[in-house]
Amino acid sequence: MMQHLIVLPVIVPLVAGILLLYQRQGLIRYKRTVSIIATALTLAVAIGLVNVATQGEIVYYALGDWQPPFGIVLVLDRLSALMLLVTALLAVGAVVYACAGDDEKGSNFHGLFQWQLLGINGAFLTGDLFNLFVFFEVLLLASYALLLHGGGKARIQASVHYVVLNLAGSSLFLIAVGILYGATGTLNMADMAQRLATLPAERQGLVTAGALMLLVVFGLKAAIMPLYFWLPRAYAAAPAPVAALFAIMTKVGIYAILRVYTLLFSDSAGALSALEQPWVWWLALVTLAVAGIGVIAARDLRLLVAYLVLISVGTLLAGVGIRTPEAISALLYYLIHTTLITGGLFLLADMIGQQRGKAGTRIVKGRPMVQGGGLALLFFIGSIAVIGMPPLSGAIGKALVLNAAEGTQRLWLWPLLLLASLASLIALSRAGSTMFWRSHRGSLSGSVLPRRQWLGVIWLLSTAPLLVALAGPISAYTQATAEQLTNPQRLIDTLLPDAEEAL
């Protein structure tokens, strides 16, 4: 049983999704039960996998027992275990929130939600480049349908852009994979890394083109500077639990950049090593600057949170651009924090919008809210965390990232990151004071919110103090992860033990 644990994050949502296909609407109690049990089970599996990964060994699962480099493998190292755990934690919050009533606004919510989880988990586990494409498509197709959940003009408009852009991105992904396969003759990432070390000089141009095209695709998913324009509209238009789950989607792109480039273009790749670094670094800085402006300019709370996601993307990619083990460790800590907190803020923004009635999430004066006190408290906690003010987790995350920059990198990163944080401080305090304090006189607006919605938000936002309390063990884990990532030879040796004899 233990050896099959790795494949469970893919199997559990798959089976649950199939079960949930039965009847498009109705049977809501049965569907909610299945969905929550499946998500909780995925969480339990993720915790088990983190336990396995903590022992420091890399484990792989050969699907159909076809051994690498020929078969498709699922690889479990510290990074993928960590990402699975973050996804599962986020999914539990989102699914509990959705059970308060959002799931009844359209058909097949829970089934699609589980399949989205299947795609995300698969993308984190796979060790094969083409399989990564397949899992990307699974998660994208589920996300297209989830984005449309509930319908409405804004959602459909945002979806058209999102779908067309991602279809173009998928085409580019296939071209890039094709080029890399043509140049190296393999799709297994560990095998490809090994072959790149002995690549003939005349093929280097081909590999560079393929690798940089791949960066465009991952950049589109991660919403890096010139490719982010779809994000604010899509995230602001998505139904709240879906927007919360989408908080992990940009991180899938960042994970893919981290995984592919640290493995394929490590020091052993010779002239090709770290070929993505200047692109990622400078574009991350531009992303930070643009996102800071966007946060200030946003006139809607959901749009504001979408730009906060963009700031986190900029920060994370800056860490990827620095490329030292310290930076990777710092960005992984920040990644846990930012995924869960921005997810929670999307849910919270939706709750505030529900209580304000006609004013919705627009940042304008409205009538006082029935449960204004509780919402304001949660908004305050979430804001402190996301801005990066002590004593909550954002402060530690940002400080770690700032500290990881060296030499002239500090000159660029420090002012930009701190100004972006200042921008979010200004924007969030303006939004909070307008919505909670500058209200019209008059009767209270809104009705009491369902308990499940509170539970979902509190589940996600409570990670802010928890991440501080457990900062020691978590940063020890991320440091070990960074160390594992910067030594890709160990992964290659695990997957292809007899490669040296073959050479």
Added chain:
Amino acid sequence: METLYAITTGVLTACGLYLTLRGRTFPVVVGLTLTSYAVNLFLFSMGGLTTDGATIVHGDGNYADPLPQALVLTAIVIGFAMTAFVVILAMRARSEAGNDHVDGKKEDRE
């Protein structure tokens, strides 16, 4: 054969790109479809073009690389599903917004 193949892929990609950048949803969908054809052809050629070879490994050593064929098969299936989805989406956008512009705007009509 290589030249013909390369020209076909190139022309398909150029047409697909041009149509994808149009302002109406129908040309965009057609453009995406053409791009996916071009990508499938491109992917197919990545194992090297073989004439008169066995489809899988055979004794005499002259065989076509089977992996790109498997990849193309997967890509075709996925591309087909995506096209079906984007057609329905375009129709819904048309009925919700009242026109077929990708931004849902009316005033850009020439």
